[in-house]
Amino acid sequence: MAQIDAIVGWKDLPFGCHVYEPGSTAKFRTGDWRSQRPVLDKEKCIKCGMCWVFCPDMCYSQTEEGYFEANMEYCKGCGICAHECPKDAITMVPEED
Amino acid sequence: MGKRVGIEVSIAIADAVKLARADVIAAYPITPQTHIVEHLSEIVANGELDAEFITVESEHAAMSCCCGSSAAGARTYTATSSQGLALMSEILYHPGPMRLPIVMTVANRALAAPISIWNDHQDIMAQRDIGWIQTFAENGQEAVDLTLHAFRVAEDRKVSLPMIVNIDGFTLSHVIEPIVIPDQEEVDAYLPAFKPRVRLDVKKPVTMGPVGIPEVYTEAKMAHNEAIKASKRVILQGWKEFAEIFGREYNPVETYRSEDAEVLLVTMGSISETAMSAVDAMRDKGASVGLVRIRLWRPFPGPEFRKAAGKASVLAVIDRCLPPGAVCGPVGAELRSLFYKMPGAPKIFSFVAGLGGRDVTVERFEEIVDKARAYAKKRPTELYEVIGVREI
Structure with missing residues (x-):
């Protein structure tokens, strides 16, 4: 089950399940669907930002050092970042490890 | 007091939709429902009803248009039958939980195979659980009266649910009966303007029909089911008011x-x-x-x-x-x-x-x-x- 800040009972659901607040899906931390996580090798990374561009969940953000880091509260482990990385700097690692 | 005329039931239903001042009609012709929307298209083309008549490419599109127009706050009507209702099926499940008060006439007809254009209730029973309020008419007068009642109930802000009036194909749709067509003033007194609780509005953005993940879906279904159950009070109230204005009484x-x-x-x-x-x-x-x-x-x-x-x-x-x-x-x-x-x-x-x-x-x-x-x-x-x- 995902961790949800916005969880409510059926009586408190908005009329028709309408959503009035833009970006409210951020409250649905759905990263626990993930079966594997991206791990970055900073030796290989050239800080090009391709992972940030291609991430379908927009969970990458740039750190002060200039590297790109996936937010594990939202990353679904799809592996697109690893596939797109031109330097093979990202490896998908099973969550059990 | 209205006027008693000899009229085909389909034409009378179209007149009822006109009297209800529908804003949008999106429909695709299918036997034996065709006369209803055919007559409505004439009414709109003749300028007798200020409505948008959307000629769509299929019933799937018809119901999709109806969802959009109802969400935008328009009084919305469509009619279909049999294979057309089946083609709508995917969309039919949306307006209930989304609380979109579309009104639809279903001219009940058998489903293929073998191909049959004739009357039974298999089309609507295949869509029994779409989450709409549903009534069944016995005769032409009732078909007209239930159509007006459907707008009154569906759009009530306490209800805000889609509603189907079932009429038997041919047996009702194509039969000429003596029917009292109500006066516009009576209908206006019975049916207030549609004031949706929420509508699509660029100045007040809203997302309608979002994903319901497992943590929400059951609660959403519960809320819809409770709304359907609670609608009975308004359905009864709608018939009580109908009797007061039009003098004809209806019960569940x-x-x-x-x-x-x-x-x-x-x-x-x-x-x-x-x-x-x-x-x-x-x-x-x-x-x-x-x-x-x-x-x-x-x-x-x-x-x-x-x-x-x-x-x-x-x-x-x-x-x-x-x-x-x-x-x-x-x-x-x-x-x-x-x-x-x-x-x-x-x-x-x-x-x-x-x-x-x-x-x-x-x-x-x-x-x-x-x-x-x-x-x-x-x-x-x-x-x-x-x-x-x-x-x-």
């Missing part, structure tokens, strides 16, 4: 000569008129027979039905639908569930009749009553029986 369940009847026929739709003739004929011969007709199908009026069934010892339930491989027809199953293990519950026997335009005659009703009586004494081997089927 109607009875005919049911007092002290041992056997009650249970019907929906236009065969109820033949059933009344059958009851008269059987009563003339001294049989203790009556009729209960279900007008409100969803939400199912359980307490009203139990009251209408009274102390009858046998119910002979007629389904105009044969669900292959099921225990019995949907109305029969509903009533068996309703009375299950209730003290003093009547014995319920399920019959399937009137498929694909097969007439259900007075004699057939008499046969059904005779069989139900016999089964009450000696339990039948099957849980339902198809009436009038040729064996050789």
